Amino acid sequence: MKILHSSDWHIGRTFHGNSTIAHLGQVLEALVDVVRREQIDVVVVAGDIFDSATPAAESYELLTATLRGIRDAGAQVVLTSGNHDSATRLGFNAGFTGLAGIHIITRQELHDRPISIDDEFGPVHFYGIPYLEPSIVRSAYPGVELRSHEQMLGFAMERVRADLDRRGGRSVVLSHAFIADVPASVGLERDITAGGLDVVPLSTFDGPDYVALGHIHGRAxxxxxxxxSGAPLHYSFSEVGKPRGAWLVHLDADGLDHVDWVDLPVPRELAVLTGDLDDLVIDPALAAHEDQWVSAVLTDVVRPMDAMRRLQKRFPYAAHLEFRPSVVAETTSQSYGQRIAAKSDHEIVQGFLELVRNGVGASEAERRIIDRAIEQRHAQVVETGSVDFDGVGAREVGA
Structure with a gap:
């Protein structure tokens, strides 16, 4: 049997305010092509199908088109819900879709009731463990201590193994969780989390021939x-350079035979560019990034004005900006009163600019403007005995 393992589609997610629906649609079309080309028997999707518990209509449309494409390509589908999904919404009409070969497992009580799919060697049992939040699920199992994800999934896997012992045959488990190769009970002793989920030891999933995991967005x-499998699309600049794709799992008569990686296309690559703004917008070596999502780390000593607009003139898909000056001025612990004590107006303004501009004071042009403003203020004091603070009100000062 050939199984294609995917997860974390996050349909409806935005990328720094930009819709990802069109790009995700391209990637999922390519996934359907893989199903057809490789003659996949079953596609498993381990949670976070949607990015929101209340998906928009276009998100449902993309999911429907993708599932229809997979079925038309000849594969059945087994999918579970993740922590981003609404189990109720995703699982609506699951009883009917299962008749069409699209098996949606979102109800917690179904975690030990497999979907059994036959090949020439007999049945393969697919156990879908939806995202199980202990505080919600524990009421269904009185007398069982379910305080952590480790305990919750340990309990679920004990039931899966008991059911599998009765049935016999090969098995695949789908789970949406943070799994790591750590000693048992580490999750109770230390606060180790990823995406809000506590760590669960890998040993919890001993037994099945293959464990298809979701929640982590990079393949592992x-x-x-x-x-x-990771997400099929890049959703963060932290994923720069990480491949996108799915695992192609081969089962033979005895269980797991081997696993291959299948690449999926990246509609728009990510790039993180570092340097002074003036250099980034003219450097010819950066031309290859002009059609990519760009995150810019600006090293200018003074934060440039209108930086994003200037970046987007060259890099239309610049989406993120970080100011990380190459030189950082020393700071002082003095209070404002101590800093301006016995200083002239010119010195006070110069000190303020140095404070807010990383040690860089007024330019020659700015000094001329400051001089005129201070001269006008002094003239106003001499003439009227007061200073007009632009609508804030007049304040009496000594002549």
Whole structure:
């Protein structure tokens, strides 16, 4: 049996305010092409199908088109809900879609009731463990201590293994969780989390022939039989350079045979560019990034004015900006009163500019403007005995 393992589609997610629907649609079309080309038997999707518990209509439309494409390409589908999904909404009409070969497992009580799909060697049992929040699920199992994700998934896997012992045959488990190769009970002793989920030891999932994991957005091989596929699209600049794709899992008569990686296209690459703004907008070596999502780290000593607009004139898909000056001026612990004590107006303004502009004071042109403003203020004091603070009100001062 050939199984294609994917997860974390996050349909409806935005990328720094930009819709990802069109790009995700391209990637999922490519996934359907893989199903057809490789003659995949089953596609498993391990949670976070949607990015929101209340998906928009266009998100449902993309999911429907993708599932229809997978079925038309000849594969069945088994998917579970993640912590971003509404289990109720995603699982609506699951009883009917299952008749069409699209098996949606979102109800917590179904975690040990497999979807069994046959190949020439007999059945393969697919156990879908939806995202199980202990504080919500524990009421269904009185007398069982379910305070952590480790305890919750440990309980679920004990039931899965018991069911599998009765049935026999090969098995695949889908789970949306933060799994790591750590000692048992570490999650109770230390606060280790990812995306709001507590760590669960890899040993919790001993038994099945393959464990298809979701939640981590980068591909990861925890063992030969337990892997994260990662998200099919880049959703963060922290994922620069990380491949996008899915795992192609081959089962033979005895269980897991081997696993291959299948690349999926990246509609728009990510780039993180570092340097002074003036250099970034003219450097010919950066031309290759002009059609990419760009995150710029500006090293200018003084924060440039209108930086994003200037960046986007060259890099239309600049989406993120960070100011990280190459030189940082020393700061002082003095109070404002101490800093201006016995200083002239010119010195006070100069000191303020140095404070807010990383040690850089007024330019020659700015000094001329400051001189005129101070001269006008002094003239006003001499003439009227007061200073007009531009609508804030007049304040009496000594002549």
């Amino acid at each position: 091989r925890l063992s030969e039989r337990a892997r994260y």
